[in-house]
Amino acid sequence: MTQFTEPRVLILTGGSRGIGEATLKRFLQCGWRAINLSRHPSKIKGVTNIIVDLQNLSVKQAEIRKKFEAELAESSIISLIHNAGSFINDTADAQSAETVRAVFEVNVVAPIILNRWIIPLMATGSSIIYIGSTLAEKAVPGCASYITSKHAVAGLMKASCQDLAGKGIHTCCVCPGVTETEMLIERCKHVPGLLETLSGLSTYHRLLQPDELAELIEFCACHPLINGAMIHGNLGQVER
Ligand SMILES: NC(=O)c1ccc[n+]([C@@H]2O[C@H](COP(=O)([O-])OP(=O)(O)OC[C@H]3O[C@@H](n4cnc5c(N)ncnc54)[C@H](OP(=O)(O)O)[C@@H]3O)[C@@H](O)[C@H]2O)c1
Numbered sequence: 001m002t003q004f005t006e007p008r009v010l011i012l013t014g015g016s017r018g019i020g021e022a023t024l025k026r027f028l029q030c031g032w033r034a035i036n037l038s039r040h041p042s043k044i045k046g047v048t049n050i051i052v053d054l055q056n057l058s059v060k061q062a063e064i065r066k067k068f069e070a071e072l073a074e075s076s077i078i079s080l081i082h083n084a085g086s087f088i089n090d091t092a093d094a095q096s097a098e099t100v101r102a103v104f105e106v107n108v109v110a111p112i113i114l115n116r117w118i119i120p121l122m123a124t125g126s127s128i129i130y131i132g133s134t135l136a137e138k139a140v141p142g143c144a145s146y147i148t149s150k151h152a153v154a155g156l157m158k159a160s161c162q163d164l165a166g167k168g169i170h171t172c173c174v175c176p177g178v179t180e181t182e183m184l185i186e187r188c189k190h191v192p193g194l195l196e197t198l199s200g201l202s203t204y205h206r207l208l209q210p211d212e213l214a215e216l217i218e219f220c221a222c223h224p225l226i227n228g229a230m231i232h233g234n235l236g237q238v239e240r
Pocket of ligand 1: 013014015016017018019020037038039040041052053054055082083084085086106131132133134175176177178179180181182183184
């Protein structure tokens with residue numbers, strides 16, 4: 001757990017459950033203030049919730065920016081964590097433009113908009129952590145829009161590293177392996193045996209737990225040595 005003396009603020013998307021919820025808990029334990037953006041509130045005590053659908057972030061622009069200004073000093077050490085994710089099953093030969101746009105709004109466009117709003121408020125020592133996926137660097141069948149969006153997230157992280165050079169803001173893309181959250185359970189519930197197959201994909205033959213990812217994310221937020229990197233947290237993947 002990283003110790004520090006100056007006040008710090010976490011701004012995280014998708015903290016109502018899963019990896020985001022575990023990350024909120026971890027940062028609060030480390031002494032950060034925390035702001036969550038999602039459609040349902042985080043139930044964790046001490047979290048400031050901004051209720052928003054990230055598919056339509058711009059619609060609430062004035063209200064959200066006012067809230068940030070009220071919560072943040074003119075220049076604060078901030079960790080902005082783009083965690084909220086939208087997953088759908090589709091294939092590259094039958095993607096609907098409407099669905100691709102919806103996935104991209106949450107996974108790619110919302111981070112771009114939040115970066116524009118929040119980077120000007122970031123003091124030296126701040127960070128932007130993108131939550132990618134093992135599917136940010138490789139593909140499997142059956143989730144083309146998700147894979148495309150996560151590859152875009154990797155590109156956005158690399159561009160952020162280059163464009164923020166000299167500003168004292170570091171960035172990386174933390175790529176979870178198969179983690180036991182609602183997103184995973186939802187994905188597996190209609191396919192008998194899929195959960196067991198996915199568990200077997202790690203060299204430890206088990207699913208990751210959200211708090212393991214939260215620990216890795218917090219480490220990355222506190223270490224500027226990690227800048228521009230794809231950080232895989234997946235227990236080692238069995239390749240087939
Ligand atoms: N679980 C895995 O195996 C796995 C593997 C690789 C990568 N990841 C990545 O890790 C991140 C977290 O995943 P998770 O497994 O923790 O997912 P999860 O349990 O399904 O939680 C997703 C979070 O994103 C928020 N969210 C989704 N759509 C939103 C929208 N339109 N507007 C606002 N918030 C929205 C949800 O909040 P509300 O529903 O309250 O809005 C929720 O808090 C995602 O980026 C995911 O792609 C997960």
